[in-house]
Amino acid sequence: MIYQNSFTVRTIGRGTTDITGRIEQIARQSGIRTGLCHVFLQHTSAALVLCENADPAVRSDLETFLSRLVRDGDPIFRHDTEGDDDMPAHIRSILTDSSLNLPISNGSLALGTWQGVYLYEHRTSPHERTILVTVFGE
Amino acid sequence: MIYQNSFTVRTIGRGTTDITGRIEQIARQSGIRTGLCHVFLQHTSAALVLCENADPAVRSDLETFLSRLVRDGDPIFRHDTEGDDDMPAHIRSILTDSSLNLPISNGSLALGTWQGVYLYEHRTSPHERTILVTVFGE
Amino acid sequence: MIYQNSFTVRTIGRGTTDITGRIEQIARQSGIRTGLCHVFLQHTSAALVLCENADPAVRSDLETFLSRLVRDGDPIFRHDTEGDDDMPAHIRSILTDSSLNLPISNGSLALGTWQGVYLYEHRTSPHERTILVTVFGE
Numbered sequence: 102m103i104y105q106n107s108f109t110v111r112t113i114g115r116g117t118t119d120i121t122g123r124i125e126q127i128a129r130q131s132g133i134r135t136g137l138c139h140v141f142l143q144h145t146s147a148a149l150v151l152c153e154n155a156d157p158a159v160r161s162d163l164e165t166f167l168s169r170l171v172r173d174g175d176p177i178f179r180h181d182t183e184g185d186d187d188m189p190a191h192i193r194s195i196l197t198d199s200s201l202n203l204p205i206s207n208g209s210l211a212l213g214t215w216q217g218v219y220l221y222e223h224r225t226s227p228h229e230r231t232i233l234v235t236v237f238g239e
Numbered sequence: 240m241i242y243q244n245s246f247t248v249r250t251i252g253r254g255t256t257d258i259t260g261r262i263e264q265i266a267r268q269s270g271i272r273t274g275l276c277h278v279f280l281q282h283t284s285a286a287l288v289l290c291e292n293a294d295p296a297v298r299s300d301l302e303t304f305l306s307r308l309v310r311d312g313d314p315i316f317r318h319d320t321e322g323d324d325d326m327p328a329h330i331r332s333i334l335t336d337s338s339l340n341l342p343i344s345n346g347s348l349a350l351g352t353w354q355g356v357y358l359y360e361h362r363t364s365p366h367e368r369t370i371l372v373t374v375f376g377e
Numbered sequence: 378m379i380y381q382n383s384f385t386v387r388t389i390g391r392g393t394t395d396i397t398g399r400i401e402q403i404a405r406q407s408g409i410r411t412g413l414c415h416v417f418l419q420h421t422s423a424a425l426v427l428c429e430n431a432d433p434a435v436r437s438d439l440e441t442f443l444s445r446l447v448r449d450g451d452p453i454f455r456h457d458t459e460g461d462d463d464m465p466a467h468i469r470s471i472l473t474d475s476s477l478n479l480p481i482s483n484g485s486l487a488l489g490t491w492q493g494v495y496l497y498e499h500r501t502s503p504h505e506r507t508i509l510v511t512v513f514g515e
């Protein structure tokens with residue numbers, strides 16, 4: 102059994118948006134009790150991450166770390182068509198992830214207690230991001 | 240056809256534990272001949288990696304590299320509730336991976352000759368880690 | 378329904394090879410209309426990445442960034458059996474990815490407009506790389 106659905110998120114610029122509830126909702130809609138929920142981002146300058154969900158400082162520290170690791174406007178980058186954050190966004194997207202596969206047990210996402218699912222916008226300006234979810238199992 | 244099973248690993252602190260045999264065993268138990276084996280770690284401060292399995296120096300060099308890239312006690316981190324290695328463990332977990340999807344062919348994992356599956360503990364102290372395996376196929 | 382097929386790519390050394398067409402072809406061969414296409418690389422010194430597909434400078438900037446981040450011949454590495462690029466290739470492989478899961482909708486890969494699938498050779502010399510594709514759905 103397979104179920105596919107998509108949704109869009111309007112980001113407000115660089116940073117994380119909790120999408121755990123949206124994914125959980127689609128997983129439940131599917132009616133699947135045991136299986137997997139595949140979450141796919143159709144973009145190369147944002148990402149999906151599984152991250153600690155209790156202390157918001159974890160996500161801001163992650164951002165501090167990534168912006169030091171991949172510097173906006175670094176002169177080694179040639180691709181800057183859309184600005185200083187353009188190439189760094191592509192690199193961040195590859196270092197983080199564009200898809201997640203989450204297990205489903207007893208009809209809901211089998212995440213650990215401290216795991217949240219986040220859309221991570223890597224561009225500094227707001228973007229509309231499409232996420233395609235495929236649930237399969239029985 | 241779908242089969243789900245979990246197991247726990249008691250880590251001894253930062254470093255890798257070979258879990259290829261455990262995963263292979265669950266894949267065989269499933270009776271699935273052609274399919275995929277999804278391995279999911281329910282934690283945000285450890286990871287799963289596919290790594291070279293012949294020379295242990297590869298895993299210790301990886302550790303040397305990561306501990307230089309993400310410094311324990313780096314003053315840029317605000318989240319240090321559980322110590323100097325707390326935030327670095329979350330970042331390492333995102334840079335590496337919390338789940339793996341492995342193909343199954345002819346009833347066993349279709350890994351390359353030099354590929355091993357490792358649980359990578361990113362915290363410096365021992366932890367109990369739960370791994371949920373979902374096998375599906377025919 | 379499940380379909381499995383593999384192919385090999387002879388790389389010319391470090392850098393990316395577009396394999397989107399090959400993957401799309403296998404996805405179509407499977408006859409699956411809605412599902413997932415799992416692409417798995419059986420090696421630990423190369424990778425698979427989803428990357429911007431319009432401007433080749435994105436991939437060369439990515440390479441520039443990675444070669445600065447993980448330096449060939451860095452004296453911290455003990456594993457150098459096959460040369461200065463040996464250990465860096467293993468680390469790059471873990472920081473990037475050895476497998477991708479791509480959604481299938483209406484019988485073809487549901488990639489975003491700017492997403493291409495690339496085999497990323499991390500060794501400096503040419504290698505033969507095997508890619509195992511598993512397609513499932515209905």
